[in-house]
Each structure stands twice: as structure tokens, then as C-alpha cells.
Amino acid sequence: MTARRKATGIALVGIAPLALTALAAGPAAAHGSMTDPVSRVSACYAEGPESPRSAACKAAVAASGVQAFYDWNAVNIANAAGKSKEIIPDGKLCSAGNDKYKGLDLPRADWPSTAMKAGGHTFRYKGTAPHKGSFELYITKDGYDPTKPLKWSDLEAKPFVNVTDPKMENGDYVFDGKVPARTGRHLIYSIWQRSDSPEAFYTCSDVVFGKGGGSAAGGSAQTADPAPSASAPTDTQIAAGAGKSSVEHHGHGDADSHTQAGAAAPSAGADDPALAAPGDANAPQPNGGGSKPVDGTRLAETGGDSSTAPLAVGGAAVLAVGAAFLFATSRRKAARHRG
Structure with missing residues (x-):
């Protein structure tokens, strides 16, 4: 296997999980x-x-x-x-x-x-x-x-x-x-x-x-x-x-964080991780608590982020197209080499 074909294989292996993760990061909003x-x-x-x-x-x-x-x-x-x-x-x-x-x-x-x-x-x-x-x-x-x-x-x-x-x-x-x-x-x-x-x-x-x-x-x-x-x-x-709302109003199937600047978390008990203090990353946050989660898990929990999730989905699509192109190019070159 040539160095180029090895590089192509590594790229494909790395791209697939990234694409799947990004696509999973944008559930619909409510x-x-x-x-x-x-x-x-x-x-x-x-x-x-x-x-x-x-x-x-x-x-x-x-x-x-x-x-x-x-x-x-x-x-x-x-x-x-x-x-x-x-x-x-x-x-x-x-x-x-x-x-x-x-x-x-x-x-x-x-x-x-x-x-x-x-x-x-x-x-x-x-x-x-x-x-x-x-x-x-x-x-x-x-x-x-x-x-x-x-x-x-x-x-x-x-x-x-x-x-x-x-x-x-x-x-x-x-x-x-x-x-x-x-x-x-x-x-x-x-x-x-x-x-x-x-x-x-x-x-x-x-x-x-x-x-x-x-x-x-x-x-x-x-x-x-x-x-x-x-x-x-x-x-x-x-x-x-x-048009005057600061909350994204996408339809079913689009991502939305409900994030608002200055939102305050309700008081909660510190003993339960699910009811952590407002400053804790795991605390229940009204309207997203003014924070913008960036990892896939947090996006899935809160409904996504109005800027991050669409970007992730768009990026996944680009990555998928790129992967397909690399794969096709690799196969054509391999066929020419065998010929």
C-alpha cells in the first residue's frame, strides 16, 4: 500500500466519526x-x-x-x-x-x-x-x-x-x-x-x-x-x-439553544449532581443559563445551539462529501496503477 493510499484510509477513518457526531448534535427545538x-x-x-x-x-x-x-x-x-x-x-x-x-x-x-x-x-x-x-x-x-x-x-x-x-x-x-x-x-x-x-x-x-x-x-x-x-x-x-425575538424560531427538525443572555439558574441542592449550583456546568439552566454548550452531549440535552449545531451539521455534510471524493479518487488511481 502506498503512502498516499494509507493517508486516504486514515482520513476516511477519522472523518466518519466526526461526521456522525456532528450530525447527531442538532435535535429539533421546542x-x-x-x-x-x-x-x-x-x-x-x-x-x-x-x-x-x-x-x-x-x-x-x-x-x-x-x-x-x-x-x-x-x-x-x-x-x-x-x-x-x-x-x-x-x-x-x-x-x-x-x-x-x-x-x-x-x-x-x-x-x-x-x-x-x-x-x-x-x-x-x-x-x-x-x-x-x-x-x-x-x-x-x-x-x-x-x-x-x-x-x-x-x-x-x-x-x-x-x-x-x-x-x-x-x-x-x-x-x-x-x-x-x-x-x-x-x-x-x-x-x-x-x-x-x-x-x-x-x-x-x-x-x-x-x-x-x-x-x-x-x-x-x-x-x-x-x-x-x-x-x-x-x-x-x-x-x-x-423578527424582534432573540430566540431562534426554527421549525421541527432544526437546532435551537433557547440561550438568552443574563439568564439566571434557579436555586438547587448541591448534594445532587443533577441539581448542582448555578455555576456548575451540570446545573439545570433556564433558557440555557446564558451559556452556549459546544460538545455533542450538551447540545443533545438542551436542543442544540443556534449557531454551533447548524455549523456542525453543515461541517458534517462537507466532511462526508470530502470523504466520498477522496475514496473515489483513491479507487481511480488504484485502478490505473493495476492497469
Whole structure:
């Protein structure tokens, strides 16, 4: 075997694993938020991040900034892995412990709300980048006070809706559930846990039981509800705002990191490696924790990086083409040599 043929063989052996690794590093992305009943972040986005109408959304934008609401469908933790109750602190459920969305945690009784009644209800969750996974919906207990920070103990221990891989209609996940009986203002909390990734998404939807919905008297059975009825963002609004989002909104099959600058990790126990401190590389990080993983394992866990993964896939394609060219060239030269 000539030195050139040996070099070609070594190149092919080295290229193949690199190509396969790069191709495996870019799974599809997921984004979304509840639109029926409308989540806080969706309602404020629909009002317009630059000039929201309701007092609650004005306060939320003042606390979080405009960009958080253009990124309305990315309230997430990249490495939740089913441990949401362990890694999201009390008082930070609506933001999922992410400082970027801290305005969603404001305790107040005038958040835009959706009229709700006990019994059957069809829920809708906008999936701007769909993925397989499960949805859990929790409702606040009797006596819930919206003027106090939301704690896990304010929610019923078990979800009243638990559905896996619901159908999709016109870009919405659609599923039915039976809403428990309540009076006045309450909150429905959702966890969308992907099954193909540790990533999870979270929403808080304010609801009012009784006549008049969002403008009815209600509150925590004692507090008047001056909030307007919440509206979900329209497809036109979503399309118009996509250009101002700092989160990549690729469709199914494209890579996306959900990485945001300045994202803060929720507090977690140091004894469990999966719940490491925010500074630890293994810690669960909302929206990627402001970090950009570069190795294939981390990309696969978080959904990839919007710049690194496409580059890896493109590089793999180039490498594969180059390998094929080298292999063909080698065979032609070998054939000429034998002739």
C-alpha cells in the first residue's frame, strides 16, 4: 500500500466519526405557551411589549424589559428532566426561576384573566416548534391569594390534567380536561416536559370563576378583579414579532439553544449532581443559563445551539462529501496503477 493510499484510509477513518457526531448534535427545538386559558406572558405579548394596556403587563414589562415578551414562548429550563418542583423556588414559578422573566412573578390581583368554569374544558397550547412530550396542569387551592408570591403549596399536589403527545390543530396542542370547581380568581400552572429532551416549558394562566370572566367581581373570594379579559396573540402578531425575538424560531427538525443572555439558574441542592449550583456546568439552566454548550452531549440535552449545531451539521455534510471524493479518487488511481 502506498503512502498516499494509507493517508486516504486514515482520513476516511477519522472523518466518519466526526461526521456522525456532528450530525447527531442538532435535535429539533421546542417553544410554546398556553393560549387557552391565556398565560401571563402570552397576554402581555398580545397587548404589545412596547405599550401594554393593562396595569399588570405594564408592571411586568417594567420589571423584565421588553425583550422578555418578544420571547414569550421561551419560559423554559433546559435541563429540567422532570424535576421542576425541586429546582424552581417558591415565588418564582411563573418565571421558572429565570430572572429574565421575573415580571411574571409579580403578586397582584389584576393580571389579565380568562373566564373559567368547572367541568369540561378544551385547552390550547401554542407550539411554535412542536415536540413530543407531556402536559401537566395544576390549579390553585381554595383560599389562594393572588396578592402573595405563588408557592408550590398554593397548587393542588396532583395535576387535574395529565396528557401525553396531544393532537395538534393549526399550530396549537389541543387537549381536554375537567376543571375542578372554584370561586373567584385562581391560577392554572402548566408544565410541558419534552420526552426527547430534559427541557421543560412553564406557564401561569390567571382565571376567574363566575359571571363576567376577566371583568367580574372575584379575586381570592374577597378581592375585586379589575383586570381586563386576556387575549391570546394572533398568528399575525406572532409573525410580526418573530423578527424582534432573540430566540431562534426554527421549525421541527432544526437546532435551537433557547440561550438568552443574563439568564439566571434557579436555586438547587448541591448534594445532587443533577441539581448542582448555578455555576456548575451540570446545573439545570433556564433558557440555557446564558451559556452556549459546544460538545455533542450538551447540545443533545438542551436542543442544540443556534449557531454551533447548524455549523456542525453543515461541517458534517462537507466532511462526508470530502470523504466520498477522496475514496473515489483513491479507487481511480488504484485502478490505473493495476492497469
